[in-house]
Amino acid sequence: MRKIFILIILIISSCTSQKQTKGKSTFGIVIHGGAGTILKKNMTDEMEKMYLRQLEEAVQIGFQIIKNDGNGREAVEKTINYLENSPLFNAGKGSVLTSEGTVELDASFMEGKSLNAGAVAGVKNIKNPISAAIKVMTSSPHVMLSGNGADTFAKDQGLEMVDQSYFITERRSKSLERAKKIDEDNNTSFYSKNELVNYRIGTVGCVVLDKNGNLFSGTSTGGMTNKKWGRIGDVPIIGAGTYANNLTCAVSATGWGEFFIRNVVGHDISALMEYKGMSVQDASRQVLDKVAKLGGDGGVIAIDKNGNIAMEMNTSGMYRAHIDANGKLTAKIYK
Amino acid sequence: MRKIFILIILIISSCTSQKQTKGKSTFGIVIHGGAGTILKKNMTDEMEKMYLRQLEEAVQIGFQIIKNDGNGREAVEKTINYLENSPLFNAGKGSVLTSEGTVELDASFMEGKSLNAGAVAGVKNIKNPISAAIKVMTSSPHVMLSGNGADTFAKDQGLEMVDQSYFITERRSKSLERAKKIDEDNNTSFYSKNELVNYRIGTVGCVVLDKNGNLFSGTSTGGMTNKKWGRIGDVPIIGAGTYANNLTCAVSATGWGEFFIRNVVGHDISALMEYKGMSVQDASRQVLDKVAKLGGDGGVIAIDKNGNIAMEMNTSGMYRAHIDANGKLTAKIYK
Numbered sequence: 222m223r224k225i226f227i228l229i230i231l232i233i234s235s236c237t238s239q240k241q242t243k244g245k246s247t248f249g250i251v252i253h254g255g256a257g258t259i260l261k262k263n264m265t266d267e268m269e270k271m272y273l274r275q276l277e278e279a280v281q282i283g284f285q286i287i288k289n290d291g292n293g294r295e296a297v298e299k300t301i302n303y304l305e306n307s308p309l310f311n312a313g314k315g316s317v318l319t320s321e322g323t324v325e326l327d328a329s330f331m332e333g334k335s336l337n338a339g340a341v342a343g344v345k346n347i348k349n350p351i352s353a354a355i356k357v358m359t360s361s362p363h364v365m366l367s368g369n370g371a372d373t374f375a376k377d378q379g380l381e382m383v384d385q386s387y388f389i390t391e392r393r394s395k396s397l398e399r400a401k402k403i404d405e406d407n408n409t410s411f412y413s414k415n416e417l418v419n420y421r422i423g424t425v426g427c428v429v430l431d432k433n434g435n436l437f438s439g440t441s442t443g444g445m446t447n448k449k450w451g452r453i454g455d456v457p458i459i460g461a462g463t464y465a466n467n468l469t470c471a472v473s474a475t476g477w478g479e480f481f482i483r484n485v486v487g488h489d490i491s492a493l494m495e496y497k498g499m500s501v502q503d504a505s506r507q508v509l510d511k512v513a514k515l516g517g518d519g520g521v522i523a524i525d526k527n528g529n530i531a532m533e534m535n536t537s538g539m540y541r542a543h544i545d546a547n548g549k550l551t552a553k554i555y556k
Numbered sequence: 557m558r559k560i561f562i563l564i565i566l567i568i569s570s571c572t573s574q575k576q577t578k579g580k581s582t583f584g585i586v587i588h589g590g591a592g593t594i595l596k597k598n599m600t601d602e603m604e605k606m607y608l609r610q611l612e613e614a615v616q617i618g619f620q621i622i623k624n625d626g627n628g629r630e631a632v633e634k635t636i637n638y639l640e641n642s643p644l645f646n647a648g649k650g651s652v653l654t655s656e657g658t659v660e661l662d663a664s665f666m667e668g669k670s671l672n673a674g675a676v677a678g679v680k681n682i683k684n685p686i687s688a689a690i691k692v693m694t695s696s697p698h699v700m701l702s703g704n705g706a707d708t709f710a711k712d713q714g715l716e717m718v719d720q721s722y723f724i725t726e727r728r729s730k731s732l733e734r735a736k737k738i739d740e741d742n743n744t745s746f747y748s749k750n751e752l753v754n755y756r757i758g759t760v761g762c763v764v765l766d767k768n769g770n771l772f773s774g775t776s777t778g779g780m781t782n783k784k785w786g787r788i789g790d791v792p793i794i795g796a797g798t799y800a801n802n803l804t805c806a807v808s809a810t811g812w813g814e815f816f817i818r819n820v821v822g823h824d825i826s827a828l829m830e831y832k833g834m835s836v837q838d839a840s841r842q843v844l845d846k847v848a849k850l851g852g853d854g855g856v857i858a859i860d861k862n863g864n865i866a867m868e869m870n871t872s873g874m875y876r877a878h879i880d881a882n883g884k885l886t887a888k889i890y891k
Contacts, residue, residue: 336818336850342677342788343702363787364814367678368703370786451705452698453677460795460820479699483671485795488820492827515671 247528250283250429251543252276252300254310256475256520257422259538261555269554272309272540276552279303280542283429288548293431294332294355297439301328301351304425305441308390310540311423313349315390316443318397324388324443327457329365330354333436333465333526340457341375342367348381351441354457356380364459368451393446400447423540424456426473428465428524436471436526438463438487445478454478460488467526469494470501475539476519480512490523505531582863585618585764586878587611587635589645591810591855592757594873596890604889607644607875611887614638615877618764623883628766629667629690632774636663636686639760640776643725645875646758648684650725651778653732659723659778662792664700665689668771668800668861675792676710677702683716686776689792691715699794703786728781735782758875759791761808763800763859771861773798773806773822780813789813795823802861804829805836810874811854815847825858840866 254276261269283300287293305313316324328350329340339358342365347353353375357366366374376382424442431437440463442456455462455478462478464487465471472487486508493504501523512519513535520534522541532541534556542552589611596604618635622628640648651659663685664675674693677700682688688710692701701709711717759777766772775798777791790797790813797813799822800806807822821843828839836858847854848870855869857876867876869891877887 331818338818361785362814363785364817365788365793367786367788370784374785449705450696450698450709451702453700453702458700458793458795459817460793460823464820479697482699482794483666483673485799485820485823488795488823489827492824492831496827496831 246432247546248287248430248432249524249528249530249543249545250280250287250296250300250427251522251524251530251532252280252283252304252425252427252541253473253475253520253522253532254304254425254540255423256534256536256539258536259422259540259554264554272554273552275307275309276540276542277550280544280550280552283427284544284548287429287431290432293429293435293437296429296431297330297427297437298351298355300427301425301439301441302349305349305351310425311443312425312441314388315393316388317423317446318389318393320401320447320449322394322397323385325448325451326350326441326443327453328354328439328441329457329459329463330358330439331437331459331463331465331471333467333471336466338364338459338463340365340459341371342453342457343451344368344371344375345385346372346382347375348383348387351439352380354439365457388443396446404447424475426463426475426522428471428473428522430471430524430526430528434467434526436465436467436524438465438471438473440473440475455481455486458482460485462487464488464491466491466495470523470525472521472523474519474521476512476536477517480515480517481519483515484508484511486512486521490521494525501525501529502531502533505533509533509535581767582881583622583765583767584859584863584865584878584880585615585622585631585635585762586857586859586865586867587615587618587639587760587762587876588808588810588855588857588867589639589760589875590758591869591871591874593871594757594875594889599889607889608887610639610642610644611875611877612885615879615885615887618762619879619883622764622766625767628764628770628772631764631766632665632762632772633686633690635762636760636774636776637684640684640686645760646778647760647776649723650728651723652758652781653724653728655736655782655784657729657732658720660783660786661685661776661778662788663689663774663776664792664794664798665693665774666772666794666798666800666806668802668806671801673699673794675700675794676706677788677792678786679703679706679710680720681707681717682710683718683722686774688715689774700792723778731781739782759810761798761810761857763806763808763857765806765859765861765863769802769861771800771802771806771859773800773808775808775810790816790821793817795820797822799823799826801826801830805858805860807856807858809854809856811847811871812852815850815852816854818850819843819846821847821856825856829860836860836864837866837868840868844868844870
């Protein structure tokens with residue numbers, strides 16, 4: 222009888238210890254490369270493959286870092302650096318052009334443990350804006366820097382600076398020409414809803430839960446084709462495009478930025494989880510419904526403190542990928 | 557018996573109708589002129605009187621508008637215009653100077669019914685930045701414009717433009733000299749906590765509940781003395797320095813902007829009310845406690861959909877005033 226009792230104790234203790242180990246080492250990474258009108262009929266097989274391959278390569282970079290006990294901050298930075306360096310996505314190289322034919326880049330980063338954050342808006346010569354956002358967080362007393370001042374700060378911090386020509390691709394130059402033609406035809410200096418929908422695809426983002434149980438989020442973008450007047454979207458706004466809080470989740474958004482600012486999307490998802498006990502997926506869906514109700518669209522990726530994820534959108538597609546703690550990779554384009 | 561019954565019905569119906577009328581016409585306005593280390597021992601009687609008189613004059617402007625069935629948007633705009641035009645406060649004329657001796661102004665505005673919003677960041681020649689923030693909301697497809705582009709937009713919209721010299725006062729020039737001296741003495745290009753506390757007093761804000769039951773919020777500032785690198789604080793960030801939602805409340809914040817961004821102060825107060833049923837005062841206190849926990853300080857003003865207000869701070873003072881639906885005016889400086 223006593224032996225059986227000890228055996229039961231041993232089994233229970235073993236189960237508990239396994240559970241703790243499993244709980245402790247839960248980790249994961251989710252990325253996006255923008256949400257919008259992405260239809261299979263408009264996509265060649267070759268392009269589809271190229272997008273999926275780059276999404277897979279990007280998400281593997283961050284995954285390898287956290288798998289090997291690395292820091293979530295580095296995982297987000299290196300993953301987004303890859304996407305910024307790819308001309309496919311609307312961030313870093315390959316960013317969309319402003320009405321003046323230049324690029325103005327936005328990025329932000331947040332850590333869930335400290336609620337520390339950094340952001341840059343409207344920068345013109347920083348090769349990797351997400352790295353500049355992290356530098357703002359770690360090496361300045363500020364959260365958000367903008368314009369030429371932010372470029373100067375990044376240069377002083379030793380970040381790689383490039384000429385505007387580095388960012389500009391033929392594809393984006395043609396998009397700007399098309400956008401300007403539509404403006405002329407419609408005799409308007411604003412955008413039609415159609416333009417807004419099509420000219421802002423490709424923002425990139427990454428959320429990570431690392432093995433220490435810490436959450437991280439980063440987002441980077443070139444914004445909207447033909448943008449004017451120093452327009453700033455949701456991407457560099459902490460609480461809108463980017464938010465992380467160890468009590469709840471890490472979120473990165475992509476879509477019609479104005480609606481994501483007005484809905485304070487990142488923080489609202491977190492608040493619904495913290496204050497109403499919602500799951501990360503239900504909260505993400507509910508907040509995207511609010512965005513849709515006001516007339517906006519887009520998508521979010523999120524990961525909670527237990528490794529549960531959300532990859533939600535109210536558009537026809539979102540470039541996205543995820544690797545869970547078991548190494549299982551998912552990469553998708555359409556809804 | 558029948559007559560008594562009819563009499564009772566009439567009395568009940570009259571009470572209900574009075575109650576409804578009262579409920580419908582509840583309105584109110586709260587303003588602030590910045591929170592920080594404001595101590596009676598450092599204030600002359602004359603200065604105290606001047607601040608109180610200007611707060612009273614400002615809050616009366618908005619109050620008269622909503623009392624006469626005017627729109628809350630106009631009440632917020634005209635009230636903040638008065639504070640921007642006064643050299644006493646750190647907004648518009650009398651704003652603090654950047655490290656280059658220039659002014660860079662931020663402002664934002666939000667309406668609780670539509671969740672529409674507008675903001676400008678780092679503008680240099682707009683006489684009244686809050687009016688530009690409203691124009692961004694009403695006359696552009698965007699929420700946030702920045703830098704020279706935002707100035708161009710405001711000029712195109714016919715807003716009054718002024719030379720930088722209009723904004724600059726002797727008092728703020730001396731503050732910049734002192735700040736630069738401290739930087740030199742400490743051999744640092746950053747700020748000490750002491751500087752940050754003292755060099756950012758005077759942001760102005762206004763929240764209104766108008767007779768239609770709609771909530772409005774606006775905030776305007778020159779930011780932080782000796783600021784560099786195009787620093788953007790919480791003021792032009794929808795969800796941080798400014799937020800309004802007819803479901804809950806309108807909030808305007810003032811304080812150490814970086815902490816207010818990281819805590820998404822405006823939206824968090826609203827979320828605690830919407831999702832946890834907290835009162836506007838309890839929610840304001842709880843969120844300021846979170847700011848303090850991270851090491852920041854400041855204050856908020858808020859008004860809810862029933863006219864209840866909060867004027868909370870974790871600093872020694874906040875310039876503030878309030879008029880309720882009965883016309884009762886309160887103006888205070890110290891905690």
